[in-house]
Amino acid sequence: MNHPVPKSIREYLDQLRMELRGADPAMVQDALYDAEEHLRAELAEHPGLSEAEMLAKVATSYGAPDEVAEIYRVREGEVELALRPRRALAPARKSLLARFFGVAVDPRAYAALFYMVLSLATGIFYFTWVVTGLGLSAGFAILIIGIPFIVLFFATVRALSFVEGKIVEAMLGVRMPRRPLYVDRELSIWQRIGRMFTDPRSWSTLFYMVLMLPLGIAYFTIVAIGTTLSLGLIAAPFLHLFGVPGGIRLHLESNVLELSPWMSPLVFVAGVLLLFIMLHVVRGIGYLHGQLAKHLLVKLA
Template sequence: MSQAIPRTIPEYLDQLRSALRGADPAMIQDALYDAEEHLRAELAEHPELDEAAMLARVATSYGAPDEVAEIYRVKEGEVEQALRPRRRQPVAEKSLLARFFGVAVDPRAYLALFYMVLTLATGIFYFTWVVAGLGMSAGFAILIIGIPFIILFFATVRALSFVEGKIVEAMLGVRMPRRPQAMQPGGSIWQRIGAMFTDPRTWSTLFYMLLMMPLGVLYFCIVTIGFSFAIGLTLAPFVHLFSPYGSGIVMVDGDYVTWSAPLWSLPFVFVGGVLLFFVMLHIVRGIGQLHGQLAKHLLVKAG
């Protein structure tokens, strides 16, 4: 049995949220934003109608909450299907060896690698922005500009979380909101601003931005050390064969001493470097998947 026609926009959004229960939280946020934007635009275009009359009118055009929810579910499934790589014929399950070396042609591994390097810069920026913003908000709290500054700071945090979500979706392949998160509908402007401060997702976003700096340093160290070691092992046999100094030069008691690895070990060193390179690609791809889930948990409002 369909629900009764809602009489207010917040009631419509509540019914839409209820109809979308269990769906992807990012998709729910997009649907709620689109619905509120459309309904408020309809209300502005027809000032002679109250909310109840306007909602009764758009129920046949925009759709009732359960109808809109079904449209979004279908559309989301179609988009996911379109984004998946098409296969003309069934492909046999790959062997363990093929899956191990197949990571070299997986774009997700290289996008995650780039994201992990980029996180060092974005993490420092987010950390600095949050620490400076909270510090200045505390300092301005006793002044008349304190409240506007705090509101502006939290608004910028919400905007940065939306930008970070777009980066995460593009590079890590995790579905993130494609619409900004609207303030809590209903009530006065002060009640809506207050809801922004009491929303747990606001504080989890601040925690995420503070966490990004240590994560960025950790990711950068994993990438640089791991791949440098892998490339070094791969190139070491060629350096040994073509360098006049053998495998390298070390200083012992103030004197330079050349050293050489046994020739029989060079193939194993080369193979070890190549294998480590593929292992690092798997590690990077796995970290990217884990970070995507962390970002979705902390940045996206639960349905």
């Protein structure tokens, strides 16, 4: 598609955004940030040139918007392939048993498991930060420091959102922005502040951080109960074998059900199956949470 030669950095970025329509929003954010950083650095190095002259000069080195967009699309595909070599080289079909027990060698399951444990701490921190920040912002609103405090609070929320995106990408494998949020630098400071408050992603990020507390509690509970129960069932027959008195017991309210020694193999198998089921559940939750984080934290292109 042929576009008119951009005469300003804003036109260049608008054309680049148009060329990247339909691409991953996280990749679009990175591309816009990188392009503006490069173009403004070139403009600073050549103060005697206008933006149009500078863009014409760097067209051969950095590339036109359509060329840059194509480079990012190709690079994104290469990175995706490099990060998931197993999926690319794996056979097209596996048996049901192979897929069920194969979760034991899937790094995504263990990364999601660690994320679910970590989410209790991050959820408490995010919730406390948002509730405290909103409360203080409301309290300071009538004071002269009210507006600066609110702006600072929203800036910290954006920074925490970027950090959370890094954690989600590293542990859950979901593509998140690797550069800060692109902001049009030609806008005045008041226009930037206004956009920050009217940007739906600012409010969806606040919602995500509040939501992380109940999610973190739920995730930690699932991991704690699932791990303890499955490992307990696996270990119970061995404890009985090594002379732990009383056999294998199940405590059901006020009743104690004592299982016979011949049921030890069944208890062991049940524990193993429960452990693998838990890993599948954890991996599924990790995938769903990654999609939730992407939807609430990443600005649409």
